[in-house]
Amino acid sequence: MKLKLDVTPDLATMMAAEIAAGERAVTAAIREAGTGLRADWRRQITGAGLGQRLSRTIRSAQYPKGQPSLNAxxxxxxxxxxxxxxxxxxPLIRSKSGFWLAIPLPAAGRGRGGARLTPGEWERRRGLRLRFVYRRRGPSLLVADRARINTRGTAVASRAKTGRNQVTAPIFLLVPQVKLSKRLDLDRDAERAHDSVPRLILAKWAEGRS
Structure with a gap:
């Protein structure tokens, strides 16, 4: 006795429809989870005071592009x-050369586009030499002698020959290392987005049936 089982055309159509619905549901759920995570990370960055510019570096993309898939x-x-x-x-930040990290003080000012200046760049731009001041307690300093503080609070070369209004201005703090404070917790949002995927798939599947 032989028994032959075939899938009827109607059943095959129903199965294909269910697979297509699943592909759409998975794709829509993954898209929502990805864009939601992007938005959460951007909010974290701005909420930590790191600015809109840095937050806009967060991007998202979905694969495969332009088509639904169960493997989205x-x-x-x-x-x-x-x-x-x-x-x-x-992280703990140390100097690459193994010596000091130079942290600019307000009197150092800024370079083009608001960039922080290194001691060498500062000397070339201001036309002043920096002098090392060792301190047993607290960070050592790089200072500029015979400087003048302008209206923006930046130390510049003084042209006064009499020494009037000339100061010795601290320009850089010198420290062996700096511990950067942790201001973000991206894993927290990533785990939340990951855990939301099954719920989103069910919701999108139900939407497709309604």
């Missing part, structure tokens, strides 16, 4: 990964 995936990343990672992990 979302990728959320930053275009400034080193900066984001530093604020997310709170």
């Amino acid at each position: 995936a979302a990728l959320v990343w930053s275009k400034a990964p080193d900066i984001i990672s530093a604020h997310d992990t709170g």
Whole structure:
């Protein structure tokens, strides 16, 4: 005795429809989870006082592009990964040369586009030499002698020959290392987004049936 089982055309159509509905549900759920995570990370960054510019480095993309799939995936990343990672992990920062880290003080001013200046750049731009001042207690200093503080609070070269209004201005603090404070918790939002996927898939599947 032989028994042959075939899938009827109506059943095959129903199965194909269910698969298509599943693909749409999974794709829509992954898209919502990915864009939601992007929004959460951006809110974290601005909420930590790191600015809109850094928050806009958070991007998201979905794969495969332009078609539903049961294997849909979302990728959320930053275009400034080193900066984001530093604020997310709170690393200990040391000088690459093994000596000092130079931290600019307000009198140092800024370079083009608001960039922080290194001691060498500062000397070239201001036309003043920096002098090392060792302190047994507290950070050592790089100071500029015979400087003048302008209206913006920046130390510049003084042209006064009499020494009037000339000061010795602290320009950089020198420290062996700096512990950057942890200001972000990106894993928290990522885990929340991951855990939301099954619920979103069910919700999207129900939406497709209504």
